[in-house]
Amino acid sequence: MKKLVLLTVLGLLNYLPGIAQQINFGAKAGLNLATLSEDYDPDVAARTSFHFGAMAEIPISEMFSIQPELLYSSQGATDDGDDDEEVRLNYITLPVLAKYYVFDGLSIxxxxxxxxxxxxxxxxxxxxxxxxxxxxxxxxxxxFGLGYKMETGLNFGVRYYFGSDINDIAESSDKIKNKVFQISVGYFFN
Structure with a gap:
């Protein structure tokens, strides 16, 4: 059993440098159309804002990869009713996405x-x-979303995010959740 574990560890250590050489690093930026769930306000409407940051793509196989990101994302909502109200919620977001390439360049x-x-x-x-x-x-x-990566490193994506309850008022039963539609453009450097 000890020999099997040792051989497995040595095999993985031999494989890791190959993976590290294939990791693609990049940057991205784009448009957010953000809102909050209707529990917040029935007149809630999308707030137009932005996101930007860094990303990496770690290939697992020819058609499957993991894409962690570190982004600054401006979210929130506006009020479509009588009030002139804007909710601003700015986050550092850490998505870790599984990517499956349906065919050359196009991924879910x-x-x-x-x-x-x-x-x-x-x-x-x-x-x-x-x-x-x-x-x-x-x-x-x-x-979840769709992405398209060109051979030049340029890439495009559309994504939808649905968050958990962010309401921290003990007396309130309202569920307030972030909902964000993102359109982005990015570039992988290697």
């Missing part, structure tokens, strides 16, 4: 995403209120 992707809240505020009729104390500091959810 999905996986978990963790968000760490940096800024939480509501601007209502020109007055800004900090809401970090009533919002959970982390948001965990699922992201």
């Amino acid at each position: 992707e999905g996986g978990p995403q963790l968000g760490l809240l940096l800024l939480g505020e509501i601007e209502d009729n020109g007055e800004t209120t900090d809401v970090k104390d009533i919002s959970k500091s982390t948001d965990f959810g699922l992201a």
